[in-house]
Amino acid sequence: MTETEFRLNGRVVRGQMADYATLAAYLRDNLGHFEVKAGCGEGVCGACTVLLDGEPLASCLLLARQAEGCTVETVAAAADGLRQALAEAFVRWEAAQCGYCTPGMLLTAYAYVKGGGSFDSPSIRRALAGNLCRCTGYQHIIDAIAEVVSTWPAEG
């Protein structure tokens, strides 16, 4: 057990974390943050993506205690304008079917747009390489992200 502290969605989390517990397992099973999905447990599918200090990362590849001193964000964090715009575009385009990959996908898309990503489809496809979706064929996801990139930042 290791005493660990990090900021989760704007609040301080402090606790004894099992040395073997991954961040994904800790968020889900200890804190009840089930918006972080568990898909493969090996860092490939991206369903458990969180933003660690703003960067998308598979939380199943990180031990909870490695988040010490970091900022961790899930889709449950208060959304800024960009996240709101992405969420609305995902709904408008029906960019989710079963929805299991969606929280991770949305966070990756957010980091991509925020980092100045381009609206061209090959760039978006490369940015999503770490987030697998088995339902949609990605087309509506890409359409939604491209739409937000081309209209963001919103005028005014």
Add this chain to the structure above:
Amino acid sequence: MAGRRIAGGPGVGGTTGQKFARKDVAAKVAGLVSYSGDTQGAGMLHARLVRSLYPHARITEIAIAAAQALPGVAAVLTARDVPCNVLAEDPSGTGGGVFTQPVLASTEVRYVGEPLAVVVAASPVLADAAAQLVKVTYEPLPAVFDPGLALADDAPPIHPGGNLCVQWHVNKGNVEEVLAQAPVVIQREYATQFVDHAYLEPEAGSAWLEADGVIVIRAATQVIEHYRRLAGMLNLPHSRVRLIAPYVGGGFGGKEDMTVEPYLALAAFHTRRPVRMVWSRQESLQARPKRHPMRFQYTVAASRDGKLEAVDINILADAGAYALLTPRVLFAAAVVASGPYRVLAARVVARAGYTHNVPSSAFRGFGAMQAAVAYEQIMDELAETLGMDPLELRRKNFLQRGDELATGERVETAVWLPETLNAVQAALGPEPQPSRPGLLVGRGYAMNMQPYGRTVWFGDQAAVWMGLENDGSFHLRAGVTDVGGGQAAVLGQIAAEVLGVLPEAVTVHFGDSALTPLTGGTFATRQLYMSGNAAVRAAESLRERIQRVAATLCGGDAKTVVIESQGVRTARGSARWHEVAAAARQAGVALEVLETFFAESGPGYDNRRGTAARTFPDFTYGCHGCDVEIDPETGQVQILQYVASHDVGRAINPLSVEGQIQGGVAQGIGYALTEEVLFHEGQCLNGTLAQYLIPAAADLPPIRALILESGEGKGPLNARGIGEPAISPVAPAVANAVARALGGARVRSLPITGEKVVDTLFER
């Protein structure tokens, strides 16, 4: 798509045919949906399976004492703890055979990963540790991994009845005679592989015991009707087991057979405490049923001007160690084996042999999609032999309304093969050009016909309940499971359309075997067809009751009553909802209805003669086309663009239809190029998603879905099913494009890997 309204009351609904944002999508995007594994309560136990390490072995001992002694272990359950340790099913529904399988194996294991024991402990880590302490003593036995070898006389017997799982026949005309006289005859063989569903949500669930003794299982399943089988396993009345399916994180047939359900039920039954079970990705890839690998031998005869005369087809599938849904899968393959074409004579023999591989069972496309791999490739190969354009050959032989299928049944609804082909051809545009010298390019097409709905002898039915609240909002209850295709939301949309209210006015409660009327599972592309028709009936029946009450309240003709958000209106007056509710109570009219839709039913299949008056209720037709570019040095195939068109009868929500088509294409591209679960003597060699490669966004081309609407389908508002049809033509379209690019050299087994492409070029 224009928003034409076909059914519906005189109101404001009208979302049918519009791109309409589904209610569940917003919740999913916000991360608010609680899936089956998203539970953790105080005192919850965690269950883990102990699985066989051998493909075939006698079990001499399962020693559980050490595991039981570990602090924190609540139970270690083996076969002797299962009240009725046999799951039995008649999967073809014809009475042709009842197949059985133990819940937990006790004396013999037949595949690697077969469950032997359930360990229940205070935490997942403890459950893992305890599972390691269960000591199983195996005596390995001879095993067979090839269905052809399994059917040989000297093969080790896998089940007492022999190694032939099923054999279907389809016969039309005199094939021998036509073949003997036909001017052109070609023979080809094609093969498909083991593929995994690879949905993102693993097999997961929880179970608990209610105070009244009802065992509740909340799990990722496509079929809540399994509660009856779970009750049978526990020797309990059916009414004492309840199965709840929250939104499922992808199914594709992989959650059609039971996964975690029986083990959760057992664990809760014995420990009387809440239990959770989640399978690892490795368990899922190793031990959960796969899509059937099939081998096809096709002999096709034609006239010199390209009229198909006869087909003689042999199909051999690997059933794996247990039957599961193999008989049904092979039946679908047999029925469509000659494709959407007219043939004078046909003979199809479709067999599945047991092996000591992991069982094969349902997977989107369900046998009919494997058949498309063969029938659409051989059309291109026949065209090449005849020196004809492959599309011209197809057009010459397209099935039409009124034609007889190989089974002898007649096609009654629109067959929009030319329309979908024309749409795809136009959308693809000019022939592809290599992006740099030395690369090879090609364009390929494939047509398909895919059934929707269950075969008619199942006497399929689905029920929907609707009720009106005092405030004018509506409840819709249906046992439908929602695997991500909007199976629940669309029922609300349909009901709103019929009632003439906004879709927000209808709340859909779904997926609970105790509290929602049963609709049958989400499989066989049947849910829109079955539950959708039931929703139309329920909404019509409720509308009629509301109109009757309103007419007495306001005066005027019941048929002219308009339903609005605040209440009802006629030419003579209006009333608010609470007044309608009060008037209904006075008049003794219940503003709630339960309606059941019965699908067309018919006699069973005549497998001796190989004919039927009807097999499936209807089919969905379509055409796919794509351009590929190949690097001859590496054999790497890149898809440049992809266009898919289907006649869906009527697109109730075009956005969802597009999503189904695009998703089907993506899965089909994985099937065509990269996906294969590799087994060596039953052991999975690529049991992680890092090794089993489903397409990522960067692996796929832009996918365009062209939705056509003939207005003819047997679903609600004349819709046809689209879930499975979307995947069937993909692999043959890609294979045909690759063969074009390779100048006619063809890789006849899936997946079309770079290695196979280079080998094929080299052999040439």
